[in-house]
Amino acid sequence: MKKVIFLAGTFLLAFFLWVILGCKGPQVRGPQEENFFGPPVQDSRGGNFLGPQSTRAKGEIRVLMAVAQFPDVQPRVPLRNIERTVVQELNEYVKEQSYGQTWVKAEFIGYVSLPHSISAYRISPNNFEVDRGRVRKLIEDTMTSVEDRVDFSRYQNILIVPAAMTQPGKGYGMMCYCANPGMLTGVRGNPRYVTLRSRGGKEFSGGVFVATENAPLGMFAHDFFHALGGVSDNNRLVPCLYNFERQPEASRLHKWEYCTDYLGTWDVMSTHYVGKRSTPGICSFTRIRLGWISSEQAIQVRPGEENGTFLAPLAKGGKTLVLKIPLPGGQYYLVESRQPVGVDKVQPDSGILILKVNPAAQEGSGIVRIMDADPNSPNLSRATFRLDQENRNLFVDKENNVAVIPLWAQGENQGVMVTTAEKGRDALMAAQMILKLWQKYPEPRDQKTGPIVEECLAAFKGFDFQKSYRIAQKAF
Numbered sequence: 001m002k003k004v005i006f007l008a009g010t011f012l013l014a015f016f017l018w019v020i021l022g023c024k025g026p027q028v029r030g031p032q033e034e035n036f037f038g039p040p041v042q043d044s045r046g047g048n049f050l051g052p053q054s055t056r057a058k059g060e061i062r063v064l065m066a067v068a069q070f071p072d073v074q075p076r077v078p079l080r081n082i083e084r085t086v087v088q089e090l091n092e093y094v095k096e097q098s099y100g101q102t103w104v105k106a107e108f109i110g111y112v113s114l115p116h117s118i119s120a121y122r123i124s125p126n127n128f129e130v131d132r133g134r135v136r137k138l139i140e141d142t143m144t145s146v147e148d149r150v151d152f153s154r155y156q157n158i159l160i161v162p163a164a165m166t167q168p169g170k171g172y173g174m175m176c177y178c179a180n181p182g183m184l185t186g187v188r189g190n191p192r193y194v195t196l197r198s199r200g201g202k203e204f205s206g207g208v209f210v211a212t213e214n215a216p217l218g219m220f221a222h223d224f225f226h227a228l229g230g231v232s233d234n235n236r237l238v239p240c241l242y243n244f245e246r247q248p249e250a251s252r253l254h255k256w257e258y259c260t261d262y263l264g265t266w267d268v269m270s271t272h273y274v275g276k277r278s279t280p281g282i283c284s285f286t287r288i289r290l291g292w293i294s295s296e297q298a299i300q301v302r303p304g305e306e307n308g309t310f311l312a313p314l315a316k317g318g319k320t321l322v323l324k325i326p327l328p329g330g331q332y333y334l335v336e337s338r339q340p341v342g343v344d345k346v347q348p349d350s351g352i353l354i355l356k357v358n359p360a361a362q363e364g365s366g367i368v369r370i371m372d373a374d375p376n377s378p379n380l381s382r383a384t385f386r387l388d389q390e391n392r393n394l395f396v397d398k399e400n401n402v403a404v405i406p407l408w409a410q411g412e413n414q415g416v417m418v419t420t421a422e423k424g425r426d427a428l429m430a431a432q433m434i435l436k437l438w439q440k441y442p443e444p445r446d447q448k449t450g451p452i453v454e455e456c457l458a459a460f461k462g463f464d465f466q467k468s469y470r471i472a473q474k475a476f
Contacts, residue, residue: 036308036310036410036415036457036461037307037308037309037310037461048295049295049298049300049324049326050288050293050294050295050298050324051288051289051359052232052233052237052289053237053288053289053290053291054228054229054230054232054237054238054289054290054291055230055291056156056228056229056230057098057102057228057229057230057290057291057292058098058101058102058291058292059101059102059103060103060104060105061094061102061103061104061105061156061157061228062105062107062154062155062156062157063104063105063106063107063155063156063157063158063159063224064107064109064150064152064154064155064157064158064159065086065087065106065107065108065109065158065159065161066109066110066111066112066142066145066146066158066159066160066161067079067082067110067111067112067161067163067213068112068114068138068141068142068160068161068162068163069111069112069113069114069163070114070116070117070118070121070162070163070164071113071114071115071116071117072117072118073117073118073163073164073171075111075163075164075213076165076213076214077163077165077213077214079110079111082161082213083108083110085216085217085220086106086108086159086161086220087104087106087108089217090104090106090217090220090221090224091103091104091106093217093221093279093343094221094224096281096315096342096343097221097281097282097287097292097343098287098290098292099292099317101291101292102228102290102292107155109146109150111163112142112145112146113145114138114141114142114145115141115145116141118162118164118171118172120134120137121134121137121138121141121162121172122134122171122172122173123135123172123173123174124169124173124174125168125169125173125174125175125248125251126247126248126251127177127187127244127247127248127364128244128248129248130174130177130183132183132184132185132186135177135179135183135184135210136184136196138160138162138210139158139160139179139180139196139208139210140196140197140198140199142158142160143158143196143197143198143202143204144198144199144200147198147199147200147202148200152202152203152204155204155206156206156207157206157207157208157209157224157227157228158204158206158207158208158209159208159209159210159211159220159224160208160209160210161210161211161212161213161215162210162212162213163212163213164212164213165212165213165214166212166213166214166215167254168251168252168254169251171212172212175211175212175214175215175219176209176210176211176212176215176219176220176222176223176272177209177210177223178207178208178209178210178223178224178226178227179208179209179210180193180194180196180205180206180207180208180209180227181193181207181226181227181230181231181236182209182223182226182227182236184208187236187239187240187363187364188362188363188364189234190234191231191234191235191236192231193205193206193207193230193231196208206227207224207226207227207228207230208227209223209224209226209227210223211223216272216273216277216279217273217277217279218268218271218272218273218277218279218280219272219273221268221279222240222268222269222272225238225268225269225282225286225290226238226239226240228290229289229290235363236363237289237290238269238286238289238290239269239363239364239367240269240270240363240364241262241263241267241269241270241285241286241367241368242256242259242260242262242263242269242270242271242364243259243260243261243262243364243365243366244259244363244364244365245364245365246258246259246261247259247364256271256272257271257378257379260379260380261379261380262366262368262369262370263283263355263368263369263370263380264370264379264380264381264383265280265346265347265348265379265380265381266280266283266338266347266353266370266380266383267280267281267282267283267285267286267368268280268281268282268286269282269286274346274347275346278346279343279346280343280344280346280347281314281315281342281343281344283314283334283336283353283355283368284314284321284322284334284336284355285334285355285357285368287314287321288322288334293321293322297318297319297320297321297322298320298321298322298323298324299320299322299323299324300323300324300325300326301323301324301325301418302325302326303325303326303327303400303401303402303420304401304420305418306417306418306419306420306423306463307323307417307418308407308415308416308417308418308461309323309415309416310407310410310413310414310415310416311323311335311336311337311352311413311414311415311416312337312412312413313337313338313339313341313342313344313412313413313414314336314337314338314339314344315338315339315341315342315343315344316339316341316342316412318412318413320413321336321337322334322335322336323335323336323416323418325402325404325418327400328400329360330358330359330360331356331357331358331359331360332356332357333354333355333356333357333371333397333402333404334354334355334357335352335353335354335355335404335416335418336352336353336355337351337352337353337413337414337416338350338351338352338353338384339412339414341412348381348382349381349382349383349384350384350386351373351384351385351386351389351392351406351414352384352385352386352404352406352414352416353370353383353384353385354370354371354385354395354404355368355369355370355371356368356369356370356371370383371383371395373385373386373389373391373392373395374391374392384406385404385405385406386406387405387406387407387408387431387432387435393405393406393428393432394424394425394428395424396421396424397421398421400421401420401421401422402418402420402421403418403419403420403421403423403424403427404416404417404418404424405417405419405424405427405428405431407431408431408434408435417431419463419465423463423465426465426466426469427463427465429465429469430459430460430465430466430468430469430472431460433456433468433469433472433473434456434457434460434468434472436472436476437452437453437456437472437475437476438453440475440476441453441475449475452471452474452475453475455471456468456471456472456475459471
């Protein structure tokens with residue numbers, strides 16, 4: 001009996017400790033000392049080095065939402081389902097992506113009747129073949145139907161939901177688009193906000209986006225972000241990140257991944273949804289353009305310079321979210337940490353994601369491209385760099401003298417090192433050896449091994465990777 005009581009007590013004590021310690025088994029995650037590299041070092045030249053950012057995408061965004069009903073089409077999606085998506089789910093998504101800096105104040109007015117059959121409004125599913133006159137007709141007829149009860153000046157944006165079950169070329173023709181700025185002028189060359197007028201003469205010049213009744217949340221968010229970002233230097237600040245030239249064939253084949261060769265599923269501006277209907281988040285480029293990442297949350301490292309830091313998960317937010325590496329000709333790299341938290345749980349991979357940005361490229365022609373860590377995997381599904389994955393643990397750009405090495409994690413934050421192309425391989429070997437050293441000599445260390453580990457880490461922090469490697473090697 002005493003033995004049973006003793007065993008039961010031992011079990012309860014073990015269970016209690018398991019709960020107190022956070023239900024976690026032993027984890028070897030690399031050096032966990034706080035501020036391993038010290039506080040993040042900002043660019044001493046100061047200023048906002050992140051480039052253009054929207055000035056209209058923060059705070060409360062007032063959106064008038066109307067479901068446009070055609071006289072010859074019976075709606076198939078219940079109105080309450082549409083309302084839940086565009087009011088509740090869109091607001092929650094925007095708040096999450098903006099780190100709470102932006103929220104949607106919606107006025108959902110339900111069905112409004114259009115005067116003509118759907119054939120008078122139907123458009124092509126292909127971006128370059130959309131009839132701008134029909135886009136204008138949809139918007140202005142919707143405005144006319146509500147002009148007696150709506151003060152358009154109270155809103156920054158209008159959402160119109162054509163009440164027709166739609167697939168590419170069927171129903172309304174196109175499932176979603178941004179009209180203003182966008183389809184009303186075209187998105188290449190001179191996109192701008194145009195003034196729209198109801199039959200009674202009421203005007204609206206704000207953002208207008210359109211998505212049909214069966215569109216998933218990601219489509220509403222995608223085109224809302226176009227409207228929210230605005231225009232700068234004759235370009236939409238928040239561009240489409242999929243391939244415009246491939247879009248018609250992707251629509252015909254019903255295979256959207258055919259036109260997402262630049263960014264895969266890593267941004268809702270590239271892919272509207274992952275899997276069946278899960279909504280992806282947005283990358284650091286889109287967050288920067290919307291003004292949701294500040295220069296205080298970024299570090300700039302120029303080619304030839306060296307720096308190391310720990311990036312907070314992009315989906316969650318934190319003090320340091322992105323590294324920017326400027327390149328000749330106005331191009332640059334963005335380095336971010338994509339981890340399976342929040343909305344990024346839908347992604348097929350996790351680790352350090354490296355984006356190459358060419359602001360001079362036309363929208364839909366590769367403004368942002370992922371530097372794919374595993375080009376043999378389909379649709380950028382293993383695009384991140386990871387220290388624990390052979391052939392995915394080092395990015396080198398010899399032409400621009402840049403190397404990026406993923407490091408270990410500190411809690412939720414992911415380490416990353418930027419060094420020169422020449423030192424990239426040495427940095428990787430030193431980082432791998434540090435992990436082995438840490439596993440062989442975990443804390444607490446004795447008087448013999450403690451100084452060895454500290455000396456090895458000090459050399460690594462000082463970017464003397466060969467010395468760090470030699471010290472670690474001797475310890476074995």
